[in-house]
Amino acid sequence: MSEWVKLTASDGVELSAYVSRPAGEPKGALVVVQEIFGVNDHIRAVTDEWAAEGYLCIAPAIFDRIEKDVFLNYDEAGWAKAGPLYQKLDIAKSLLDVEAAVAWLRGQADVKVGIVGYCYGGSMAWVTSCRSKIDAAVGYYGGLIPTLVQETPRNPIILHFGGADTHISAEAIAKIQLAHPEVPVFLYPGAGHAFNRKPDPSSYVADAADLAKRRSVLFFEEHLAAK
Template sequence: MGQDVTLTASDGHSFSAYKCEPPARVLGSVVIIQEVFGVNEHIRDVTERFAELDWLAIAPALYDRWEPAFEVGYTPDEITKGRQLKDLANNEIDKVLLDVEAARSHVAEAGQVGITGYCWGGVVTWLGACRLDFNAASCYYGAGISNTIEESPNCPTLMHFGDKDASIPMEEVKHIAAKQPSVRVHVYKADHGFHCDMRGQFNPTAANIAAMRTARLFDDNLRR
């Protein structure tokens, strides 16, 4: 269903993105932000799922500035490599957001644009909601959101956390909710990565509820 396209950020950096067109009508657009594993099989599958729901969907390869075409699975060594690239990207987060903005601009002709992301992508989604011109945002288990929690989103925003996620203690989640009363913070009986059906932490009940909430958010704020 999808295809690789090349985007260019405002600073001239060219990078890849996985883009999926809906089979029939287009209700609006969604930018999908990767985990630390790159735009891998799971993120491509998620992008295709959004297209099946009538959204023009695109997943920018945000590690291309440091390692083009990077994608890995979920072995310990692959997780370590993904985290190393995440650290490089976090040191130049403004450049990451240039690439997110290029993806947003690329699909904006289809109407209102939402953003969603998982793991590291949950943090980038939060920053996109606060610093860019999105119309709705859904952040999944972003470890590090609390580092910029003094910022405020420019659009309706959801957050999803698992109560068994060791990387995001519940005290941190409570702090986020207290600092951002306009953001709907949902907690599930699940671990980090509960949305990914290619990992052992996959929790279908939590994933389905979070997906329904995200779909409702986008229907309410993006549908034309």
């Protein structure tokens, strides 16, 4: 079951969020953080997929601070709009939106709360782990993480990167591994950036996406669902 709800961040900003509920009682809860294309069809589908794994899920519309109802496709028009919107994002303010989503989840169920993010959301998974209080995190191809390696996660986290990512270099990924050898960093040879983006044939790599998902499911089972 899915619905849209309203969140209010700690600075008073109101934003929308897409909620997807599991069939039964949730075994944990997840904040799903968007790419730079908004809470579009793909992010809503990913949120539904995580709900199908047994988690109460919420995807905050972090572009709402800039423009309401941003749902972009992976076409020329979508890219043209996504870039300028991304330039207006502020990590500290995005964190307030994520924290509002975490608070909403905690108000719904007495379960552990994690975060999973993709692209910009992958970076926010790292930021949330380092600056806020959650129980586990998974970051997919977060391009800002190499610039934030001086910060240390407070909870278990794993990271996924494409081995052929033209946006995040091998040197940048190595920088993360050197600074944080305790963090599992999974590389997917031949996969580029956004390899989990199923509706985008120019990015999607099925084998890499499936393996990353299996690893993430097992990770959340251990750190969120385990009693």
